[in-house]
Amino acid sequence: MAARSKSDARGALKVWVAMGSDSDLAVMEEAIRTLEAFGIPYEIDVTSAHRTPHETARLAAGLEENGFGVAILGAGHAAHLAGVVAAHTTLPVIGVPLPSSALLGLDALLATVQMPPGVPVATVAIGRGGAENAAILAAQIIGLRSRAVRTRLERFKVELAESVEGKNIRLQRKIAPEHDG
Numbered sequence: 645m646a647a648r649s650k651s652d653a654r655g656a657l658k659v660w661v662a663m664g665s666d667s668d669l670a671v672m673e674e675a676i677r678t679l680e681a682f683g684i685p686y687e688i689d690v691t692s693a694h695r696t697p698h699e700t701a702r703l704a705a706g707l708e709e710n711g712f713g714v715a716i717l718g719a720g721h722a723a724h725l726a727g728v729v730a731a732h733t734t735l736p737v738i739g740v741p742l743p744s745s746a747l748l749g750l751d752a753l754l755a756t757v758q759m760p761p762g763v764p765v766a767t768v769a770i771g772r773g774g775a776e777n778a779a780i781l782a783a784q785i786i787g788l789r790s791r792a793v794r795t796r797l798e799r800f801k802v803e804l805a806e807s808v809e810g811k812n813i814r815l816q817r818k819i820a821p822e823h824d825g
């Protein structure tokens with residue numbers, strides 16, 4: 645876990661964000677941006693279920709003792725990264741299917757979501773929206789033990805609602821001339 649370290653002085657649980665290739669970073673940056681917005685410590689790595697299977701297993705098995713509370717895994721193609729990590733830890737695992745193949749992520753979605761009974765992977769939507777939701781879900785899990793994170797989540801919900809209200813106000817203004825006529 646050398647790529648980047650964000651340890652929390654108060655000892656808050658960290659989120660592990662890993663992806664199958666550095667080519668996945670453009671999408672997975674959305675998860676990182678969101679974790680930073682919630683002030684959640686994280687570490688990122690590139691590790692592959694297929695290309696570096698032993699290293700992936702080693703990292704997954706060490707998550708708990710290294711202070712992690714949740715793992716977010718992004719992978720494309722026949723995406724087994726989240727499933728392999730889930731096989732080696734009892735921490736909650738979130739999978740982000742990535743649209744890097746000719747099938748635009750449908751292959752990764754099915755590979756990530758269709759886990760056999762006993763080894764769950766909480767699978768989010770394909771691509772950037774999924775990466776953002778993975779980080780929000782991770783925040784909700786970390787928030788179970790952190791009042792500060794729960795407060796940020798509550799604020800986020802309020803801002804989300806306000807942004808939709810703003811969209812509606814702009815829409816009404818746009819169509820108002822037609823109504824006047």
Ligand code: RP5
Nearest residue numbers: 664665667668719720721744
């Ligand atoms: C998957 O293969 C990775 O998660 C990535 O989405 C895809 C392609 O990897 P590269 O060939 O770009 O390294 O395992």
